[in-house]
Amino acid sequence: MVGYGSRAQLVSALVAVMVLASCGGNTEPPLESYTAEELFKQAEFELETSRRADDAARKFADVERLYPYSEFAKRALIMQAFAYHRDKDYEAARSAAQRYIDFYPADEDAAYAQYLLALSYYDQIDLVGRDQGLTFQALQALRTVIERYPDSEYARSSILKFDLAFNHLAAKEMEIGRYYLRRDNFTAAINRFRVVVEDFQTTTHTAEALYRLIEAYLSLGLNQEAQTAGAILGYNFQSTDWYEDGYNLLQGRGLEPDAIGTGWLATVYRQMIQGQWL
Numbered sequence: 001m002v003g004y005g006s007r008a009q010l011v012s013a014l015v016a017v018m019v020l021a022s023c024g025g026n027t028e029p030p031l032e033s034y035t036a037e038e039l040f041k042q043a044e045f046e047l048e049t050s051r052r053a054d055d056a057a058r059k060f061a062d063v064e065r066l067y068p069y070s071e072f073a074k075r076a077l078i079m080q081a082f083a084y085h086r087d088k089d090y091e092a093a094r095s096a097a098q099r100y101i102d103f104y105p106a107d108e109d110a111a112y113a114q115y116l117l118a119l120s121y122y123d124q125i126d127l128v129g130r131d132q133g134l135t136f137q138a139l140q141a142l143r144t145v146i147e148r149y150p151d152s153e154y155a156r157s158s159i160l161k162f163d164l165a166f167n168h169l170a171a172k173e174m175e176i177g178r179y180y181l182r183r184d185n186f187t188a189a190i191n192r193f194r195v196v197v198e199d200f201q202t203t204t205h206t207a208e209a210l211y212r213l214i215e216a217y218l219s220l221g222l223n224q225e226a227q228t229a230g231a232i233l234g235y236n237f238q239s240t241d242w243y244e245d246g247y248n249l250l251q252g253r254g255l256e257p258d259a260i261g262t263g264w265l266a267t268v269y270r271q272m273i274q275g276q277w278l
Contacts, residue, residue, distance in 0.1 A: 036067035040076055047083055057083035057092070074100075078109050081116045090120040111149035115158065118142045122161050125168055132172050138165050170200035170209075177212060186216045197232075197268060207237040211246045213265070223255055228265040230257030235273050 031039065043059035050056060060083060063076035081096035097117040101110055118141035124134050142165065145158040177192030189212065196209035210233040217226035230250050233243050234257045250257060259269040 031062055031066060036063055036070045036072035039063045039066070040072045043076065043079065047079070053083045053087035054089060057087065057089075057096075074104060074107070077103070078113055078116075081113060085116055085120055085123075088123075090124060093117075094120045111145065111152035111154050114141070114145050114149065115152075115154040118145055118158065118161070122165060125165060132169060135165050135168050135172075139169075166200065167203045167205070170196050170203040170205040173200070174205050174209060174212075177209070181212060181216060184219070186220050190216045194264065198264075201272070207233060207240050207242040210237070211242040214246045214249050218249060218253060223253065224261035225263050225265055226250065226253075227255055227258045228261055228263070228269055230255075231259040232265065232269050232272065233257070235269075 034042070039059065040063050043056050043063065046059055047053060047056035057080050060076040060080040063070075064073045064080070067073050077096060077100045081093050081100060084090075084093035084096060094117050097113045097120070100107075100113040101117070104110055104113075118138060121134050121138035121141055125138060139162060142158045142162040145152070146155055146162065149155055173192045173195050177189045177196070180186070180189035180192065193209040193212050193216070196203070196205050197213070200206065210229050213229040214226045214233070217223070217229065227250060230243075230246050233246050237243050247257065259266060259273075
């Protein structure tokens, strides 16, 4: 004879089986049965609650695919770019952002799409030792935001990131220059430091580049060039340790900072300090 407790457990088990069977018989309605708004809200919910932003991106893509001419399709496209970027799928983010720019160039979110495209390059700039192709692409994309959408809320952020990316390129040149300098390949080192002085003179690396030029030129016995580098360093960065160290290097050879000679540094001095461009 089955006791009361056993009967209750049996009933509970049967109910559970019936519920599972009932659930198993239900299938997810096809995507086509949802409106564009319903699909969009599903994608938004997925973006807010899921750790996998790529799942939300695919749902936004469904909106664009099923309702290509709706207002929700346009919104879904920019959200795709955002979701892919958050998922660090930078190539997919760039693709979605570029499609938005191509399809809706005059839309109010076009500036944000261009900004996301730039970020998809910028956010991959991490180590100085990496290939600098992404840095150049980030600079180009950020410049587009700055020039095409100067009054947008993204312009200021783009300017700041542009300066950081520009500084990153200068850091790469300095790294290579120091490598050559340590190996006494002074000519190759000078070429790298020259790039920083001529092309990246607004970055934080210019003072060190001028100091390293003093080192390299003195090692080659090219005293006039070293003195000219010291003169530029003294004029622009006199309060820095780089100038103090450079001055001491020159003094150790019985030299003073002085813009003399006719080399490329003399031209830089004439242009930067004397304002003579011809």
